Amino acid sequence: MYNNSFFKKMLVLASIILLYSCDKDYNVIGGDLIGDNHFDLSKYTSSVVAYNQKIGPIQSNDLPVNPLGIYNNPNFGETTANFNTQLILSSILTAVSTRPHVVSVVLTIPYYYNTSKTVTNTDGSHVYTLDSIYGADKAPMKLSVHESGYYMRDTDPVGGFQQTQKYFTNQNADFDNVKVGSRLNTDSNLAQNDNFFFDSAEHVVTSTDSITKVVTTARTPPGMQLNLNKSYFKTRIIDAVAAGKLATNDVFKEYFRGLYFKMEKSGSSAGNLAMLNFKAGKITINYNEDLSTTVSGVTTVTRVKKSIVLNMTGNSVSLLNNNFGSSGLAYNALPNTGSTSAGDEKLYLKGGEGSLAVLNLFSTAGELENIKSKGWLVNEANLVFHIDASAMANSYEPKRVYLYDLTNNRPVVDYYNDATTSINAKQSKLVFDGNINTDVTSKRGLTYKIRITNQIRNLIRNADSTNVKLGIVVTEDITTIASYKMKTPNAFISQAPKASVMNPLGTILYGGKATVPEDKRLKLEIFYTKPN
Known part of the structure; x- marks a missing residue:
């Protein structure tokens, strides 16, 4: 009896090891467990062209929560x-x-x-x-x-x-x-x-x-x-x-x-x-x-x-009603659409009748095709947004930002694949993330990190995947993914996430422009293993 049980257990264990060795393209949960300690994985960083896009008057009927009152934002x-x-x-x-x-x-x-x-x-x-x-x-x-x-x-x-x-x-x-x-x-x-x-x-x-x-x-x-x-x-x-x-x-x-x-x-x-x-x-x-x-x-x-x-x-x-006054001069002076070719140094995300940022990944000619040719096995891919701490020093900071497929006005695949939940629904999708990361001492915001591992995997592995434009906004509720119409659409956007309309706050992030200091610059980080 003991010997039979022992050999059965060994057979099951061997099968698991064999199956695991065949699956070198780890899933997103495995990638999450790696965390920030990526061991011997190789890292590749890609430049991101990111620019501002003002939204202007936007649909705001029947929101789950609504602001009431007067708030003077030091930046907006x-x-x-x-x-x-x-x-x-x-x-x-x-x-x-x-x-x-x-x-x-x-x-x-x-x-x-x-x-x-x-x-x-x-x-x-x-x-x-x-x-x-x-x-x-x-x-x-x-x-x-x-x-x-x-x-x-x-x-x-x-x-x-x-x-x-x-x-x-x-x-x-x-x-x-x-x-x-x-x-x-x-x-x-x-x-x-x-x-x-x-x-x-x-x-x-x-x-x-x-x-x-x-x-x-x-x-x-x-x-x-x-x-x-x-x-x-x-x-x-x-x-x-x-x-x-x-x-x-x-x-x-x-x-x-x-x-x-x-x-x-x-x-x-x-x-x-x-x-x-x-x-x-x-x-x-x-x-x-x-x-x-x-x-x-x-x-x-x-x-x-x-x-x-x-x-x-x-x-x-x-x-x-927005009154930009002296505190909102810089924001008000921004063009409706930023630099679509070089990107902007600062990204202004504002809820309500506000603004978002547009992201173009793999904007360097031939970059994506070169990566595809190498056959990388992507373990994890992240966008890390650094907060302009000096500009935001006296402001309320949004607790979370939301990245989405701007081309099709829908969530990216990593949002759908993230099944993590919480008692507080607003705290779900923890693998996908977007929550503010704060300094231990000052409690002020440092970064927002968003995981887009499957989005990048699909681009690399699937010939029919489209490198869509991405949008990033402040969000009041990560579980609300519907979009609301702009009153005056433009050549770049016609709608924005409903949860951004609900949020009264704003934040300033560093963009991916080459003139931004290296340690603050927005980049796409890809952690990968090379094929055998």
């Missing part, structure tokens, strides 16, 4: 981010009983916060640390919430068939010019309007039972919580039920066209900017009405509590 100027959204009835309403009285109208939108930093006190209260906030802490701004007068269509008839209606970052004036009446957030607490700020404090509501006299305390995480004008919503919503305006969502969206959020400076405060999930926001209208019931000829009138919930899940658009 000041951006004011406004927002418009339709409201959707959580349930239709065809009748309201007698003597309706609006008790409260509350708008709520949750904030992002860092769960790992949340502190729970002995009394049950919590201390939260907000996430995705850019600018000075608790910087006041003027917030005005208006009823929107702009009807956001679902579809746009183009070329004889229905297409989804597109809305763009530069349409703020279109929405601002048709806003309805005065602002709705008229509470006497100025922190809800003229001195609004993103508050990290939890919301606490204490109530006492009218019968048992038991006091209960409800605590909710931080978020925008505005008391809206009660009489306005009594007239526009409650009184409109009888006219059938809340009978269907199609009718309601035409009647009440949504909300427009407008941000302005408050005094000398520079303001700040937050990323918000408006789709999780809502308006709750709490009201009382008389309900009549008749039993055995006796009519009883009871005062009952009711509510109407309006969700912010309809069509929406992120509206951006």
Whole structure:
């Protein structure tokens, strides 16, 4: 028994060794395990022609997250981010009983916060640390919430068939010019309007039972919580039920066209900017009405509590105003398209209504054909982007950049081949990478590294593979790969990744131009073994 088992094990082991020796072209996971210690592998570096490309106004409707606020970027100027959204009835309403009285109208939108930093006190209260906030802490701004007068269509008839209606970052004036009446957030607490700020404090509501006299305390995480004008919503919503305006969502969206959020400076405060999930926001209208019931000829009138919930899940658009001022002079002076032949020394990647960089690999004549003729077995291939640390010293740095096939507006093959996942979806695709690498002491960014091993393998091994142009952008979410249309396409690009539109930040990288210092210059690194 022991001998049979031993020989079987030896046979299996020998088979594994034989199969492994036949597979000298290691897979991407194996390449990842090698890491930065490439042992006795040969290394080849190839020059990269990389140049800037401005995007300009771009489609920004129905983003998963949207910026709101004012942020002055030391390298890209000041951006004011406004927002418009339709409201959707959580349930239709065809009748309201007698003597309706609006008790409260509350708008709520949750904030992002860092769960790992949340502190729970002995009394049950919590201390939260907000996430995705850019600018000075608790910087006041003027917030005005208006009823929107702009009807956001679902579809746009183009070329004889229905297409989804597109809305763009530069349409703020279109929405601002048709806003309805005065602002709705008229509470006497100025922190809800003229001195609004993103508050990290939890919301606490204490109530006492009218019968048992038991006091209960409800605590909710931080978020925008505005008391809206009660009489306005009594007239526009409650009184409109009888006219059938809340009978269907199609009718309601035409009647009440949504909300427009407008941000302005408050005094000398520079303001700040937050990323918000408006789709999780809502308006709750709490009201009382008389309900009549008749039993055995006796009519009883009871005062009952009711509510109407309006969700912010309809069509929406992120509206951006850029003021380049003194801090954005260099960026604003850049041509729309950089040097396509020699490349640019600095690459300016900016989210929102921003810019990207275009990369041409193997731009030297005959270079790719020469590599193909050698029959290299590629173990790993990387693009390493060095951050201009001095320029970015006082800026928020994007956590991640995204490389994609710009020619076809889709991910490169290495993105598809990377199956790594994370509890936080934004941290997936770790082999493909693109995450910022920081200095241990200063915590400031040094490089972004992107692995394109399979992209290079295909170019070398497959005669029908095309050496496409690559694009690189800042990204808010590595799992979002769709592209959004530019308002004014040019000869080089017509769209850009949606996740870049979502990101409010920017970074400056060194390009591949020959005048860039050798240790900072963008190059393609290929680690390979020679065939036997």
